[in-house]
Amino acid sequence: MSDTRKIAEEVIWALGGRENITSVSHCATRLRVMVKRKEDIDQKKAESIDKVKGAFFHSGQYQLIFGTGTVNRIYEEVIALGVTGSAKDEQKEAAAKSGNLFQRSVRAFGDVFVPIIPILVATGLFMGIRGLILQEQVLAFFGMTPEQIPQNVITFSEVLTDTAFAFLPALVAWSAFRVFGGNPVIGMVLGLMLVSPALPNAYDVAADKAEALTFFGFIPVLGYQGSVLPAFIAGLIGAKLERSIRKHTRESLDLILTPFLTLLFMIILSLFIIGPVFHTVEEFILNSTVAILNWPFGISGLIIGSLNQLIVVTGVHHVFNLLEIQLLERFGYNQYNAIITCSVVAQGGAALAVGLKTKSKKLKAIALPSSFSALLGITEPAIFGVNLRYIKPFVMALIGGGIGGFAASLAGLKATGMAITAIPGVLLYLNGQIIMYLAVNFLAVATAFVLTWLFGFSDKMIDLDDENE
Structure with missing residues (x-):
């Protein structure tokens, strides 16, 4: 029996058997399952399955994080074992009917804005590139001054940066x-x-x-x-x-x-x-x-940086898309991005500490890749696969995010776009802010890493019954 088939069988068993599974689909990284009875799910078993980086309910679906490529093979094996597959849109429609009114409202709000975000990301990158090119130091390298840039070039850049918001x-x-x-x-x-x-x-x-x-x-x-x-x-x-x-x-x-x-x-x-x-x-x-973001002494950065990933866990963070869009539309910059970036990379710092400190091969295999994903702006594997499972690393990451957000707020960092964070987010700070952006992110990662290493994790926290090594 192949490892993939064995994992698929364990998934079905952990979810209460084929009779408890209504349908299954997948996205780029997650297996998404609709079940009849939540109480029939063995959460501990699901989380202990090989290659599972996290398992949780979200948007009316039970989701297991496997990662790119792996999830496709697991999905095919689950279907081969007799589970009904469904299109992602069909599952989304079914999931939309679940949850209370507030949860459904937030989910619908997110569904409206998520398809628009790639366009705003592109616009933000255009703004960043224009800011880089128009810097006096950059122009001086080519023997030019801002006054020498042809008006046609300026107009062309405005087409790229202004159309989406207009x-x-x-x-x-x-x-x-x-x-x-x-x-x-x-x-x-x-x-x-x-x-x-x-x-x-x-x-x-x-x-x-x-x-x-x-x-x-x-x-x-x-x-x-x-x-x-x-x-x-x-x-x-x-x-x-x-x-x-x-x-x-x-x-x-x-x-x-x-x-x-x-x-x-x-x-x-x-x-x-x-x-x-x-x-x-x-x-x-x-x-x-704007009033909150302009609170003195970095207070807003401290609060937002500390609480952001807690909000992500609840699944209602999409409502903040409206705020970022408004900031960009009105001012052409977004102070919120640098603060939440610190909260994102801090989760990676905590997961990295767990991965380097643990002697468990299984936990290392989850924690180290998850920390890298967080540094690319994707925190779910680190949160649900590692930090939240042992609680203390998650708390240390919240502290790291708060410290980094505090520094970002004091530094007055202003992104030219939204929706990309961590390492890819560097592209939003090409207008002379890169060094400070990297510095506050390093501070967030280092704080979360050190606190987790010293106080947030030890192998004594691992349930030995779940270790099959």
Whole structure:
């Protein structure tokens, strides 16, 4: 019997047998399983299976971390043993119905913004590259000054860095329609209407270069360039409205009436009610976020850096995407990124200490690769496979993240983008901040490593019954 087949059999047994497994799918690193009864799962057995780097419930699914490549082979063996497979989208739909209202709301919020993040990552990298190229020291190396850069080059760089944020409402509305069951194309057009050139430009209104239109003497109407929350709410309500209209429209008239009525009602609702109300809410959120990030003496970095990975464990960290997007749209930089990066790499530092200190070959095989994953910005293997399992390393990593975040806040580090952290995040600090960025990350890793080595872990913490060596 191959090792892969043996692991697949142990997975099925730990999950309560084939009769307890509804379906199984996988992503790049995890086996995702829908089960009938959570209480039939043997958590300790699941975590002790060879090559499993972590096992936990998340988003209504039981997920086992195997890593890239390995998960594909395990999945094929599990299917061969008679377990029903399903597409990831099908599982996601089933998982979306699980959990309480808050969990489902956060999950839906994340589902809307996750597809948009790669575009914002690319935009952030363009900003970083432009910042690097436009540095006086770099230009001087080529015998140039900033004044000598052709205007065409400046314009081209603005196309790369400004487009995504100028049409952000269209991206958000498109994704919201997709998540909430509407036609994404209708969502895209609704979003584009929110930034129509026929409306006063939001940036010009903010700079007093234009005035908002006034309807009924008190309702301001303008474009919503760079806004997120109005487009999200418009997409949510619009998708529900479209489905309702389609349900009550004859099939022969559906092609004409459904998009017409959806766009007509939604643009009126968006410009006169949703836009003004939720733009105010968005401004309040942004101003509150900026106020917290600007707390003196690095207090905000200490608090956020300490608590960030606790929030990741709960699975509600996607709500912070809105904050980062708003920071980038308004200011062109993101102070939050450097702080949370410290919390990420600190988990890697703690896992590295465990991996180097333990004499358990099995734990080494999990901890060392997990620490490297964390240094690339992926913390789940380190958190669920190592640190959280023994508690103290996780606590030491939280302390390391807080110390690193404190230093990042004091240094005033400002990323040009979002969503990439740790080593890949260097690309967001090309504008003269690289040395300080590396320094605060090293501080976070070193703090977590030393504390874990001295106080956070010993082989006495390992359950010897789980060691099959």
